[in-house]
Amino acid sequence: KAGVTQTPRYLIKTRGQQVTLSCSPISGHRSVSWYQQTPGQGLQFLFEYFSETQRNKGNFPGRFSGRQFSNSRSEMNVSTLELGDSALYLCASSLNVQGNSPLHFGNGTRLTVT
Amino acid sequence: KQEVTQIPAALSVPEGENLVLNCSFTDSAIYNLQWFRQDPGKGLTSLLLIQSSQREQTSGRLNASLDKSSGRSTLYIAASQPGDSATYLCAVGDSNYQLIWGAGTKLIIKP
Numbered sequence: 294k295a296g297v298t299q300t301p302r303y304l305i306k307t308r309g310q311q312v313t314l315s316c317s318p319i320s321g322h323r324s325v326s327w328y329q330q331t332p333g334q335g336l337q338f339l340f341e342y343f344s345e346t347q348r349n350k351g352n353f354p355g356r357f358s359g360r361q362f363s364n365s366r367s368e369m370n371v372s373t374l375e376l377g378d379s380a381l382y383l384c385a386s387s388l389n390v391q392g393n394s395p396l397h398f399g400n401g402t403r404l405t406v407t
Numbered sequence: 408k409q410e411v412t413q414i415p416a417a418l419s420v421p422e423g424e425n426l427v428l429n430c431s432f433t434d435s436a437i438y439n440l441q442w443f444r445q446d447p448g449k450g451l452t453s454l455l456l457i458q459s460s461q462r463e464q465t466s467g468r469l470n471a472s473l474d475k476s477s478g479r480s481t482l483y484i485a486a487s488q489p490g491d492s493a494t495y496l497c498a499v500g501d502s503n504y505q506l507i508w509g510a511g512t513k514l515i516i517k518p
Contacts, residue, residue, distance in 0.1 A: 335508070392503075398450030
């Protein structure tokens, strides 16, 4: 079974631009969660999508948004990029809602904002 | 509000030793607890998931225990190897199926 796939692996953007990250979950998994990881703040929860509906949202500004498609694939969008958005963005999928079944993570997208 | 703490933040031990990593949580009303490892620049790998009704789970050289009454979980690694070097994180699942994460323990196994 293929694991969680995140694309692209690396991204370099400039301040003010927007970016879209993609995540393909494990086949059959209905939940996709997104996390931001930085050396200073550690792992921070962005949002979770389950059956195309946003189920939970972390404490991030509205510039961060996401969606989930009918095939469970998910995209995350960040608009008006800031230098502080530089981070490793991780996607995780689970069979059921996160916290109810094991999470499987992708290798992440490394975003650098200059 | 649930808080999850992992102490120490970093640990270095010689190869071959048995070791214990700690995870503490403030609210005993948890649904489950998961342990993960993360290698540098990579995603997290799920190691063990303990349901709130369970006391421990084992996978190979890893054994995780859960004591809800004291708000503690431990991850025991037997006969440590250099390949065990990674950051280990625990996450507590609450009654709303949200995950609350610890900051992790960075483990270094010296050959």
